[in-house]
Amino acid sequence: MLSTIRIVLVGTTHPGNIGATARAMKNMGLSDLALVTPRVFPDEQATARAAGADDILANVVVYPTLSAAIADCQLTIGASARLRSIPWPQLTPRECADLAGRQARGSRTAILFGREHSGLTNEELELCHFLLHIPSNPEFSSLNVAAAVQLVAYELWVANASGDAAVEPAVPLATGAELESFFGHLEATLWDVGFLHERRAGDSTMRRLRRLFNRARLEEPEIHLLRGILTTMQFRLKGGKE
Known part of the structure; x- marks a missing residue:
């Protein structure tokens, strides 16, 4: 299941967060990292923060738009630190991992993480099937992007290792x-x-x-x-x- 997961960083400002994300991904067996209009990449700060996950940085694909980054994905989940005014199906990290594990064989899942200071826009979330919300201290709920990726990646690793999730029939879903x-x-x-x-x-x-x-x-x-x-x-x- 882990090979079908794409982590997408949108509009990342600090290249160090890209490197830290690559490290978090490699810790948990993920390898597909996509960037949408990063401010700076490649950059030595990204390499330094990757701390050995250079292979993930070397295979990063940079996309001009979010639509292009998820064009071949059948399931798209957008992370948001705040609840939006428009009701949207919502998942916890554990539910996200369980859902990703139940996708049909060959389906690809994109998990989106937004800008450091403002997250994903409403327009970007409209491209998603589900909204991912990480429960945290309501008085200080904004997580560093790499820390958010680490939490979600851990749940994906656990779900993948358990092997308990049933795989849905291999009906091709729309990309x-x-x-x-x-x-x-x-x-x-x-x-x-x-x-x-x-x-x-x-x-x-x-x-x-x-x-x-x-x-x-x-x-x-x-x-x-x-x-x-x-x-x-x-x-x-x-x-x-x-």
Whole structure:
């Protein structure tokens, strides 16, 4: 299971945190580290803080957008130190590890960690199926990003070592790229049919629809079915003409 986990750091400011994350990952058998628009990387501070996890740093992939970093992932979980105003399915680190361990063979899971001072934005969390919240002192709840990765990585290691989690049937789930393409198609169709008519209301509606479909964990055939329905609706709106 550990080989299917991708740790994604978004907008990391201090390169030392990247190195410390690599060390935390190697401690717990993780190896896939992705960076989204880090301020500085590569950097000697990252190498120094990695303390021997140089192989993980050497294989880091830097992405220009979060969507690109999770494009091939079937399950995306975003870490947040604070609870958001919009209800989102929420997991503890242990629940996160259990869920990751029950994914179908070949599925990839991305676990996202945000900026040191502000975390993940609401827009970035909208790309996630679940929100990961680490219980801590409510008066001082912000964890260092590498410390947060270490806690989650430990739970993943324990879940992997236990071997108790049942593996779900190997039905191909939609990837991040397929979901984003579907959401774009859905929004365009809803504007076309007049269901969306104001930008602010449209944003709110799409946020709720994202939450609904992410909760459903769509399979690839279901995505194709829904895309077919949307295409037919758009075709009929044009009077059946291309």
